[in-house]
Amino acid sequence: MGTANIVEVKNLNSAYGQSKVIFDVSLQIKPKERLSIVGRNGAGKTTLLKSIASLLNPTSGSVVYDGIELVGKPSYDVARMGLKYIDQDKHVFLDLTVRENLELSSYATGDYDWDKVFKHFPKLKILIDRKGAFLSGGERQMLMIGRAILGDPKVLLIDEPTEGLAPSIVDDLVTTFHELSKDCAIMTVGQNLSFVSRIAERIYAMKEGKLVAEITDEAKIKDNSYSCYL
């Protein structure tokens, strides 16, 4: 069967206080696809993700996830329904151990099956009693993704996944994202075009708060030719 969209964003407008950031954005996320939004600094990528995840209240428009309207829902409900947002600042709870970080996520979702986390990130099992403050950037990113996949989300929104990470870790992330997308859709936003080329099946280019292009052609994605839209 042709895949129905898991997320349907229609005419979304969003603002920080008086300044409008997102203008009439419409997009779709298909189940289990790897989607990327690329754009320069200040194009409104983060605002868009936060608006979709209900962490910001859009001024108008609608976000339908799995047949349910998300606008106006508290973000914790959205997360529990299986649409999770992963912040760009690699902020794990510094005072909490890896175990406690995972426990919190389990408590929120009722999913205590940590094996799938360790399947993707075996290293977390070794670090289980280490506090967040003593994890490296890559380990923090693992933990953030690891605790997000508890509760079997259908969509992961990941903000700048490669920012501040060493190249070898970025390579691991590419593999991980391919693995993860067997179970859920992944939408990343970022400026690291080589990374995007390696993971994305579809790309939206974003400029000044608007989506200016959609790139689905595999060849075009591979050779970075979409960069002309930025």
Added chain:
Amino acid sequence: MKRYLNSWSTIIIVFTLLYFLKAFLPAAFLTEVAIYSIYAMGCSFLIGRLGLTSFGQPAFLAFGAYGAGIYLYYFGTNPFVAILVGVLASVVVNMLVGLFFVRLNSSYFTLCNQAFCVVTFFLFQKALVKWTFGDNGLLLISRMDPTPVIDLTSPKGIYLFAFIVAALVWFFYNYLMKRSVFGATCLCVKDNEQKLRFLGYKTYNIKWLAFVIANTTAGLAGALYTVYFCMVNANIASVSSASEAVAISMLGGAGTLFGPLVGTFIFIGLKDIASQFIRHWEVLVGLLLIVVMLAGQKGIVGSLEGYLAKYTAKKSEPTPALTQEGGV
């Protein structure tokens, strides 16, 4: 409209009109409004321009009041000199206290101020009881000599003087401060202190000076208070009135031109009327604070200015109220 509202002639007209209100309203009430509005102006400046809320204003009122009171009781008889002494005392105290307080972030600032208020209360009530007579206070009736030009010992004289001083204070804050680089930097401190620091300003000095100026205004009001009531006791620094200045500022609209004046007028008016009907006045102050804060914290003048701006001007600057940072 906005420009018109801010001009110095408006200040003179408003205060002159207010002065002649004595034909309709009791002069005692209006004198209190004039003195209290000076007090509120300092607090409103701190909130609206610097983003610092102080629940310790009675302390700064008290230093001015006791400065004037102790001069009149022990040293001299001239009320003008007493007011000067009160202001000087308050400048000295503010300069010292400011050194400590302005280093703190805003939450600590508020708490420290209130703690300071309690300590000041005990200072005047207990520690210095030999000189201040604690709760009984310094009684200054017949300790002041009549003065030439404006006789501060007569109700008429102090009435006129209070209005002149209030108008001058208004002129100072809304004409001189608003138009100076210093006034602008103050607003920047409230908005984004770090950026100002990157620009090369020493924000500590700016905050310190603003703190001294604002609280010296309170001290001036305190000195006027002593001269007007011919007495001062430890209750002037009581914590239970700690919120009054903040309540008035928020009621009128912090940072607006006539906010403190309107706030004071309504606050003292309500107090006089309501205290005839209800025994415990703080219930009303509490309710007032809650309502003003929940209704959008712009205060009466702030809201009115908003409406006025909508009707008259095409381009209006947003009313300064408490900073409300975005979610970033």
Added chain:
Amino acid sequence: MNGQLLISAIVLGLSMSGIYFLLTVGLSLCYGLMRMISLDQFFYYALGAYMVYTVTSLTGSFWLGMLGAMLTTLVAAFVVERLIVKRVYSKPVMFSMILTFGVNLLGVGLIKYVWGLSPKPVASPISGIMNIFGTGVPIYRLFVIVLAVVVYLAVQYFLNKTILGTAIRAGIDDAEKVEALGININRLFTLTFLLSSVLSALAGVIHAPFVMVSPEMGMSITAFAFMVVIIGGLGSIKGTMVSALIVGQVVSIGALIWAPLAEMAPFLVMMIILLIKPTGLYGSKLMNR
């Protein structure tokens, strides 16, 4: 100095520390998690003291009074939270401070209506005297110290060993991330607020036999409570405990030297500590925001 006086001053200081700790741990938790300064805690403190007075004089049992006071406060705090405080969680600190100060004033006024202005006595439930190094010390004071220690341990256990406590610690770090995990942060806020107010009420209850219960009692303890949270650093439970110990001793030993020092000395201590560390002893992490 007279050794007996010193010992009894130290014990009194410790029991005052216990009361300060119970009162300020709520302030500190509320600031840590919700970034709000909840000045209405002082109303719950006074309410607790008045309820223990009322219930004790009706039933004759201080312990029933303690229970009654905590339950009443729980209800009162819940109403305040639903009607007022809930609306300001996301607002800047100034906002909650002015608003809750309003709640505090309103509460004090209502107390005056209900119980009048005259101070009320509450008899100490434990009347015995214990001999410590030749000094007679009221057992009730020791009980207060023990109670405070128990509460400290319970709060530490709750924060470190239970899932809700873990969530609160995570929220103190970054509330938005807790929300992004799928945890209902508003429910955590309510829980913390209620916990804080019940502890404040408990402080009022156990303080009642030391002093006369009066409408202004909440106001007169504010300064000490503020000094405790400032010296310890807002948002740190351990800091609150340490600084409650310091302030308690400074107050009681200061009073021994010269009565007005009871109020002045902790202020001086606070000033010195702020001079060295503007965020208080344990308050550095939180001040980034």
